[in-house]
Amino acid sequence: MKKVSLAIVIAAGAILASCNPSEQQVTTTEVQTETTEAQATAGQSAVQDDESQKNVVQVAASSPDHTTLATAVKTAELVDVLTNAGPFTVFAPTNAAFEKLPAGTVEGLLEPEKRSDLRNILQYHVYVGILNADSFEDGQSLGQVNGGRVTMGVKDGKVTVNGANILASIPTSNGVIHVIDQVLLPQ
Template identity: 50%
Template sequence: MKKTVLILSMALFFVASAFAPKTNSVHEVEADIVDLAVSTDFLSTLVAAVKAGDLVDVLKGDGPFTVFAPTNDAFAALPAGTLESLLKPENKDKLVSILTYHVVPGKVMSSDLKNGQKAKTVQGGEITVTLKDGKAMINDATVTAADIEADNGVVHVIDKVILPTM
């Protein structure tokens, strides 16, 4: 049991350190949300989708933004052909709708989340927060890494692509 806890602790440390922003002082961050995602291998599919949706400049903007960032595995779990279809130019509006559903205006840290809380997304729909057994869920996606700060907001990594009602 102790060995398992140690291994999990080390894994979490390495995941968290992958997001550690470069700073010149305690409060100065030199990476925006896009830069953090670009520097993280397991968010490369999200980066490709953000580029295809022409959202790079928006997410490099002043913000602040809270981004619930699906991992590559989350995108891979979509039904076969879904991602490829969404990345086509003719489906850009649908892609943008899905991506902006993962963004909430403002900087929402995990300590701000309340069980049953609803939050309006940039897309216009609402997401629901569930807190259970020490885990935060956004709709049906589990937050696997929280409170990754950027100079224009915060990123919470999730294990599933959340989909708005279309």
């Protein structure tokens, strides 16, 4: 029995020795390189998952009332950031809110040379953490992602952020979206 086992081990060793190890290394290296390149070009937003609850970006992008916001988030290159685990509280202006801005403002902010201004404005709409509408207190001040602060208002059951009305609240997989009727502008 020992002779048979020894013969199998020798045969297996001979088969392995006949393989070209440099070809195996190239294959492994190629796979590692392709994986690294794929990860470098696509972030969290590239993950395909049609079964889980949608994240803040997916919810906003699927809303016909938030096409301007979705375009701005993409232009500002914040899609991957906002698809991460968070959690985030996002104050999401509607298309009508963007239309209240002076003519040409949105188009100007979507220009490549204004990307940092656009990011600043969008980050002013994001708080790190989950704050549901019933957790806000009148006069409460929140530190936003851009370093600025917003002030919450609560009166007669209505909640506002810097005077903008919260029209609806939508839970997401990585936080909550509060739909608002004005664009918040940092001071």
